[in-house]
Amino acid sequence: MNELRNPGRRALLKRTAVGLSIAPLALGRSPAALGADLPLISEQDPAAKAVHYLEDASRAKEATSGTDCSNCSLYGAAGAKQGTCTLFPGKLVKAAGWCSAWSGL
Numbered sequence: 001m002n003e004l005r006n007p008g009r010r011a012l013l014k015r016t017a018v019g020l021s022i023a024p025l026a027l028g029r030s031p032a033a034l035g036a037d038l039p040l041i042s043e044q045d046p047a048a049k050a051v052h053y054l055e056d057a058s059r060a061k062e063a064t065s066g067t068d069c070s071n072c073s074l075y076g077a078a079g080a081k082q083g084t085c086t087l088f089p090g091k092l093v094k095a096a097g098w099c100s101a102w103s104g105l
């Protein structure tokens with residue numbers, strides 16, 4: 001309601017949102033490519049161990065068929081074989097990986 005009364009503020013918010021969304025492109029890199037520079041998390045990392053992360057879901061006894069990082073709701077692709085996970089900021093996980101926090105929501 002407040003935005004309707006203040007079109008200048010509304011326009012500024014729109015421009016800011018568009019600017020932030022295209023900033024990586026202006027730098028010549030896609031959002032996925034930005035994540036590609038991050039290191040892979042190790043299975044030995046304490047944060048990975050806490051959720052029983054494995055780089056290959058087929059090694060996880062608790063994993064059900066068709067559940068791996070690539071189709072988890074916490075995953076963001078940063079290449080064909082790896083991506084980000086909101087559980088591990090600043091690190092990548094394998095697309096074929098799995099952990100006990102897998103979520104299909």
Ligand code: SF4
Nearest residue numbers: 069072075085099102
């Ligand atoms: S939360 Fe999802 S994307 Fe992250 S490690 Fe676990 S299964 Fe993979």
